[in-house]
Amino acid sequence: MLRIDKTLLIAAFSGWLLALSFPRPDFYPLAWVALVPLLLVMDRRPFASGFWAGFTFFAVVLYWLNIVMTTFGGLDPFSSLVAYLLLVAYLALFFATATWLAWRVKQRLGIPVLLSLPIIWVASEFFRGWLLTGFPWALIGYSQQNFSPAIQSADVTGVYGVGLMLIAVNVLVAQLIQQPRQPFTRWAVIGVALLLSSHFGYGVWRSVQVVDERPEQLQVALIQGNFDQSQKWDPALQQATVERYLALSRQALKDAPDLFIWPEAATPFFLQDPSELSDRVHELPEQAGVPLLVGSPAYELGSSGDYRYLNSAFLIDTDGVSRGRSDKVHLVPFGEYVPLGKLLSFIDKLVVGVGDFSPGTISPLPLGEHKLGVLVCYEVIFPYLAREHVHLGADLLVNVTNDAWFGRSSAPYQHLAMARFRAIENRIWIARSANTGISALIAPSGKVTQSGPIFETLQMTGPVGLGAESTFYTRFGDLFAIVCVLLTALLAIAQGVVPRLRNKSAK
Numbered sequence: 291m292l293r294i295d296k297t298l299l300i301a302a303f304s305g306w307l308l309a310l311s312f313p314r315p316d317f318y319p320l321a322w323v324a325l326v327p328l329l330l331v332m333d334r335r336p337f338a339s340g341f342w343a344g345f346t347f348f349a350v351v352l353y354w355l356n357i358v359m360t361t362f363g364g365l366d367p368f369s370s371l372v373a374y375l376l377l378v379a380y381l382a383l384f385f386a387t388a389t390w391l392a393w394r395v396k397q398r399l400g401i402p403v404l405l406s407l408p409i410i411w412v413a414s415e416f417f418r419g420w421l422l423t424g425f426p427w428a429l430i431g432y433s434q435q436n437f438s439p440a441i442q443s444a445d446v447t448g449v450y451g452v453g454l455m456l457i458a459v460n461v462l463v464a465q466l467i468q469q470p471r472q473p474f475t476r477w478a479v480i481g482v483a484l485l486l487s488s489h490f491g492y493g494v495w496r497s498v499q500v501v502d503e504r505p506e507q508l509q510v511a512l513i514q515g516n517f518d519q520s521q522k523w524d525p526a527l528q529q530a531t532v533e534r535y536l537a538l539s540r541q542a543l544k545d546a547p548d549l550f551i552w553p554e555a556a557t558p559f560f561l562q563d564p565s566e567l568s569d570r571v572h573e574l575p576e577q578a579g580v581p582l583l584v585g586s587p588a589y590e591l592g593s594s595g596d597y598r599y600l601n602s603a604f605l606i607d608t609d610g611v612s613r614g615r616s617d618k619v620h621l622v623p624f625g626e627y628v629p630l631g632k633l634l635s636f637i638d639k640l641v642v643g644v645g646d647f648s649p650g651t652i653s654p655l656p657l658g659e660h661k662l663g664v665l666v667c668y669e670v671i672f673p674y675l676a677r678e679h680v681h682l683g684a685d686l687l688v689n690v691t692n693d694a695w696f697g698r699s700s701a702p703y704q705h706l707a708m709a710r711f712r713a714i715e716n717r718i719w720i721a722r723s724a725n726t727g728i729s730a731l732i733a734p735s736g737k738v739t740q741s742g743p744i745f746e747t748l749q750m751t752g753p754v755g756l757g758a759e760s761t762f763y764t765r766f767g768d769l770f771a772i773v774c775v776l777l778t779a780l781l782a783i784a785q786g787v788v789p790r791l792r793n794k795s796a797k
Contacts, residue, residue, distance in 0.1 A: 291596050293315065293438075293679050294326075294488065295337075296331075296335045297331045297335050297339055298335070298338060298339060300327045300328070300343045301327070301328045301331060301332075301337075301338075301339035301340070301342045301343040301346075302326055302327070302342045302345070302346040303327050303346075303350075303564050304327045304329075304344060304346075304347075304501045305328075305342065305344060305345065305346030305349075305350070305385075306346050306347070306350060307320050307323075307324035307345040308320070308321060308324035308325060308347050308430070308433070308544040308761075309323075309346070309347050309350035309472060309702065309714045309724070310324075310350075311324060311433040312351055312428060312432065312433050312700070312702055312704060312707075313703035313704050313706075313707050313744055314703055315434070316703070317412075318433050318434055318435070318436055319437075321430060321434065321622065322455050322456060322459050322463075323459075323460060323463055323656070324460070325343070325431045325457070325460040325461075326460055326463050326464050326467070326484075328340070328343045328389070329403070329460060329461055329464035329769075330464050330467065330468065332393060332403075333390050333393060333394075333785035334393070334394075335388040335451055335459040336389050336393035337386045337387075337389065337410075337797060338381075338386070338387030338438065339389060340385045340386035340387070340388060340390060341382045341383065341386035342382070343382075343385055343389075344382030344383070344384065344385025344386060345378055345379060345382040345385075346380060346397060346558065346595055347428075347559040348377075348378040348381045348382060348428070349375075349381075349387070350376070351377045351427075351700075351704070352374070352378065352381075352428070353425070353699070354697070354699035354700065354701040355370075355373075355374050355377065356370050356371065356374055356750055357695075357696060357697045357699055358475060358695045358696065359373060359374070359522075361519075361645070362519050362520070362695055362696065365626060366556065366785055369460060372740045373503075376454070376532045380505050381418070381425070384414045384417070384418050384778040385414075386414070388407065388410045388411050388412055388413075388414045389407070391406075391410050391430075391781065391782060391785075392406045392407040392410050394785050395410075395591045395781050395784075397789065398785040398786075398789050399781070399785055400782070400783055402465075402474060402478075402566065403459065403461055404461045404462060404478050404715055406781060407457055407461055408454045408455075408457040408458045408461065408528065409774045409781075410479060410513040410774075410778050411430070411454070411457045411776050411780075412450045412453055412457075412770075412771055412774040412783070413452050413523065413604075413637045413769075413774045413775040413777075414712055414778075415429045415430070415453060415644050415772065416450060416664060416768065416772070416775055417770040417775070418712075419672070420452075420462070422682035423620075424620075426706070427661050428704065429441065429449050429450070429453060430452075430454065430456050430457070431449035431451070431452030431453035431711075432449060432454040432458070432704075432708055433456070433708050434452055434501055434708050434712065435707035435711070435736070436460040436657060438493070438497055438735070438736065439490050439493035439494050440452060440455070440489070440490065440493060441493070441495075441501070441583065441710075441711065441714060441736060442492065442493040442494075442712040442714065442735075443489055443492055443496055443734075444711050444715050444763065445496070445714055445715055445716075445717055445759075445761040445762060445763050445764075446492075446533075446761070446762045446763055446765075446770070447763070447770035447771075448469045448673055448711075448768055448771065449673070449711050449715075450762055450768065450770055450771040450774070451489075451770055455485065455486065455489050456743050456772070458485060458624075459482065459486070462478055462479065462482045462513050464779045466476055466479070472478075473752050480602050481488075485766060491743035497735065499760075499778050500717065500727075500734055500735045500753065501734075501735065502709045502733035502734055502739075503634075503755055504719075504755025504756050504757045504780040505757070506755070506756040506757065507661075507755055507756065508549055508686065508729070508753070508755075508756055508780060509545065509548045509549070509751055509752070509753055510548065510549045510550075510721045510751065510752065510753075510754055511542035511545060511549065511550050511580075511749055511750070511751040512721065512722070512723045512729040512730075512731075512742075512749065512750045512751070512752075513535055513542070513550060513551065513552050513553070513723060513749050514538075514553070514654075514723065514724060514725065514726070514727060514729045514742060514747065514748045514749070514750070515531065515535050515538070515552070515553065515556060515725055515747065516590075516726050516727075516744070516746060516747040516748070517531060517534075517694065517726070518694065519695055522555070522558055522692075522694065522725075523541060523558050524558075525558075525560075527616075528558055528559055528567055529567065530573060531556075531557070531558060532557065532567050532593050533569075534553055534747070535556055536570065536571075536574055538747070538748070538749040539574055539582075540578070540581075540751070541749050542749040542751050543580070545751035546685075547580055548580065548581075549580065549582075549583065549657070549773070550574070550578075550580055550581070550582040550583065551583045551688060551690065551723040552580075552582065552583065552584040552585060552690070552722055552723060553585055553690050553692055553723045553724050553738060554601070554666055554690040554692040554724075554725065554728075555585050555586065555587060555601070555692055555725075556584050556585045556586065556601075556692050556725070556770050556780055557571060557584060557585070557586040557649055559586075559587075560586065560587060560588065560589060561584065561586035561588070561604055562588055562589070562604075562612075562615075563660075571584065571606070572606055572611075572612075573610060574606075574607075575606045575607060575610060576608060576609060576610035577755045578608075579608050579629065580607060580608065581606065581607050581657060581667045582605070582606045582615075583603055583604070583606075583655070583662065583664070583690070583765065584603065584604055584606065585601075585602070585603045585604050585605055585686060585692075586589045586602060586625045586741035587599060587600070587601060587602065587605070587688040588601075588602040588604075588615060588617065593686065595607060598648040598703070599646060599647050599648060600617040600618065600647055600648060601617065601618040601621070601647050601649050601667075601686060602616060602617045602618065602650065602665055602666075603615070603616045603663065603664045603666060603688075603690055605655040605656075605657065608741045612658060613655065613656055613657075614653070614654050614655040615653075615655075615668075615676055616650070616653055616662075616663075616664035616666075617649075617650020617651065617653070618647065618649070618650055618666035618667070618669060618670055619650055619652055619669065619675060620649070620668075620669050620675060621647055621648075621649055621669070622667070622668060625660065646746070650744040652678050652682065654676065654682050654683055654684040655680055659686045660685040660686070660756050660788070661683045661685055661686075662684060662685075662688050663676065663679025663680065663682070663684030663686070663688065663723075663787035664679075664688050664689075664690065665679070665688070665690075665712075666690055666691070667689075667690070667691040667692060668691075668705070669689075669710045670689045670691070670705070670708060670712055670720075670722075671705070671708045672770070673711070673715060673763075673767075673768065674767065674793050675761065676712040676715065676718075676774060677715065677716060677763070677764055677767055678718060680716045680718060680756050680758045681764070684718070684758070685718075685756040685757050685758065686719055686720075686754060686756055687712060687713070687718055687719070688720070688721050688722075688723070688782075689709055689720055689721070689723070690722075690723050690724075691705070691722070691723070691724045691725070692707060692724065692725040692726070693724050693725065693744075694725050695777065698744065702724070702726075702728050702744055702757075703726060703728065705723060706722070706730060706738070706741075707730075709722060709730075710732055710736045710738065711736070713732045713733065713734055713735075713736055714734070714735065714736040714757050715761065715763045715764070716734075716761060716763065716764045717734040717735060717758060717759030717761050718734055718757075718759070718763075719731070719732065719734060719754040719755050719756070719787060720732040721754055726744055726745050727742055727744035727745060727746065728740065728741055728743075728744055729742045729743065729750055730742070731752050731753075731754055732756070733755075734758075734759065740752045
C-alpha cells in the first residue's frame with residue numbers, strides 16, 4: 291500500500307499557497323503566512339520538506355515554460371516535461387538548502403530559526419540570481435508588487451529586504467503556534483513588531499515623499515504590434531509587420547508624442563542593412579518629427595572575420611539617422627545562446643527564429659540632452675543592469691520585450707511585476723513596450739500609471755518624467771543581500787566548526 295508522507299504533503303501545500311500570492315491570481319497577503327505549514331513540519335525532514343515546498347512553488351509559478359517549449363521551442367510534450375521538471379527541481383534546491391541550513395544552525399549553535407532563516411533565505415535568493423547565469427524569477431518579495439507600503443524599501447535593500455520581512459513574519463507565526471508561551475517568543479513578537487514598524491513606517495513615509503513628477507517630461511508612444519510568435523519571423527510577413535507599426539505610430543501622432551517606442555525585435559530583419567523596409571522605418575522619425583526607439587537584431591564583424599549577432603535596439607533621430615544602438619547584455623540561456631556551446635554543441639536552442647546571439651555592453655542612448663537606458667526583454671529582472679544604466683546617466687529606463695512566447699499565461703503579469711521594482715530601486719520612470727503586452731508606464735513609486743491588455747493591437751501614449759533620484763540602492767547596489775550572504779557563510783562555517791571545538795574541549 292502506497293504511504294503518503296504527511297510532512298512532505300504539508301510542505302508542498304506551503305509551496306502552493308506561496309504560488310497563489312504571485313500574479314496570477316496575485317493573492318499577495320498569502321505570502322505573509324504561506325510558509326507557516328512548512329515551518330511547522332520542517333524539523334522532521336528539513337531538506338526534503340524545503341525541497342518539496344520549493345518544487346511545488348516553482349512548478350505552479352513556472353507552468354508556462356511548457357507553453358514556450360512545446361508551442362515555440364519545437365519540443366515534444368515528454369521532452370518539455372522532463373526539461374521543466376529538471377529546472378523546477380534545480381530551483382527547489384535553493385528552498386531546501388535554506389531550510390536545512392537554518393535547522394542545522396538551530397541544532398548545532400542553538401540559534402533560533404527566526405534569527406537565521408530570513409538571512410539565509412535572502413542569501414539563497416541572491417545566489418539564485420547569479421549562479422549559472424542566474425534566474426531571479428519569482429523572488430518572494432515580488433509577491434508584494436501591489437502592496438505599495440511593503441515595497442518602497444526596495445530603494446534601500448532591493449527586493450531582498452521585502453523578502454526578509456516576509457520570511458520573518460512567517461517564522462514568527464509558526465513560533466506563536468508551536469511555542470506561544472516561551473520567553474523567546476515574547477521577545478520575538480517585540481522584535482518583529484519593531485522591524486515591521488520601521489519597514490512599513492519607511493514605506494508610508496516614502497510613499498508620501500516620493501514625487502513621480504519631474505521638472506522635465508516626455509510624451510512616449512508605446513506601440514504594441516501584437517504579432518503571433520509563430521508568424522513573427524515569416525519573411526513573407528515582413529512588409530505587413532512594418533506597415534502595422536508605421537500605421538500605429540501615425541495614429542499616435544494625435545497625442546503629440548516626443549518618442550515612439552517599438553518592442554523587442556519589432557523589425558524581423560537587420561535594420562542596419564539598406565533595404566526598402568529599412569528605409570521605410572528610418573523615414574518615420576523624419577516625416578513625423580518624432581525620434582524612434584526600435585528593437586531589431588543586429589550584427590558586427592569581429593576582428594577574426596566572424597560575425598557576432600546581437601539582440602538590440604536602435605534610436606533613430608528626426609533626421610532619419612541612427613544615434614546609437616543598445617545591445618542586450620544578459621542573454622537567455624538555451625533561448626538566445628547555448629551555454630558552453632562547444633561542449634554542448636549537440637543541444638539546440640529552445641526557440642526558433644532567434645539567432646545565436648552574443649552579449650553586448652551597457653550603453654545608454656542619447657536623446658537630446660538626456661539618455662535612455664534600454665533593457666531588452668528579461669533583462670529587466672536583473673537589478674544590476676537597471677542600476678548600471680542609471681549609473682551611466684540614464685534619465686529614463688525603457689524595457690522593450692516580446693512576451694508572445696508566454697501565450698495567455700501568467701508570465702507577462704509576473705514579468706511586469708518585476709519591472710516595477712526596478713523603478714522603485716532607482717526612483718526612475720520606466721516605459722515598457724511589449725509586442726503582445728503588457729505595455730505600460732511605471733512611475734518611480736512603482737505605480738503603473740498606464741497599461742494595456744495582452745494580445746491586442748494598440749498604441750498608447752502617456753507622460754513620463756526624466757531623471758533618476760539618487761537612492762541608497764543606486765549608490766550601493768545589493769549591499770543588503772551581500773551582507774546576508776556573508777552572515778550566511780559565517781553561520782555555515784560556525785555550525786561545522788563550533789561543535790567540533792566543543793567536543794575537543796570536552797575531551
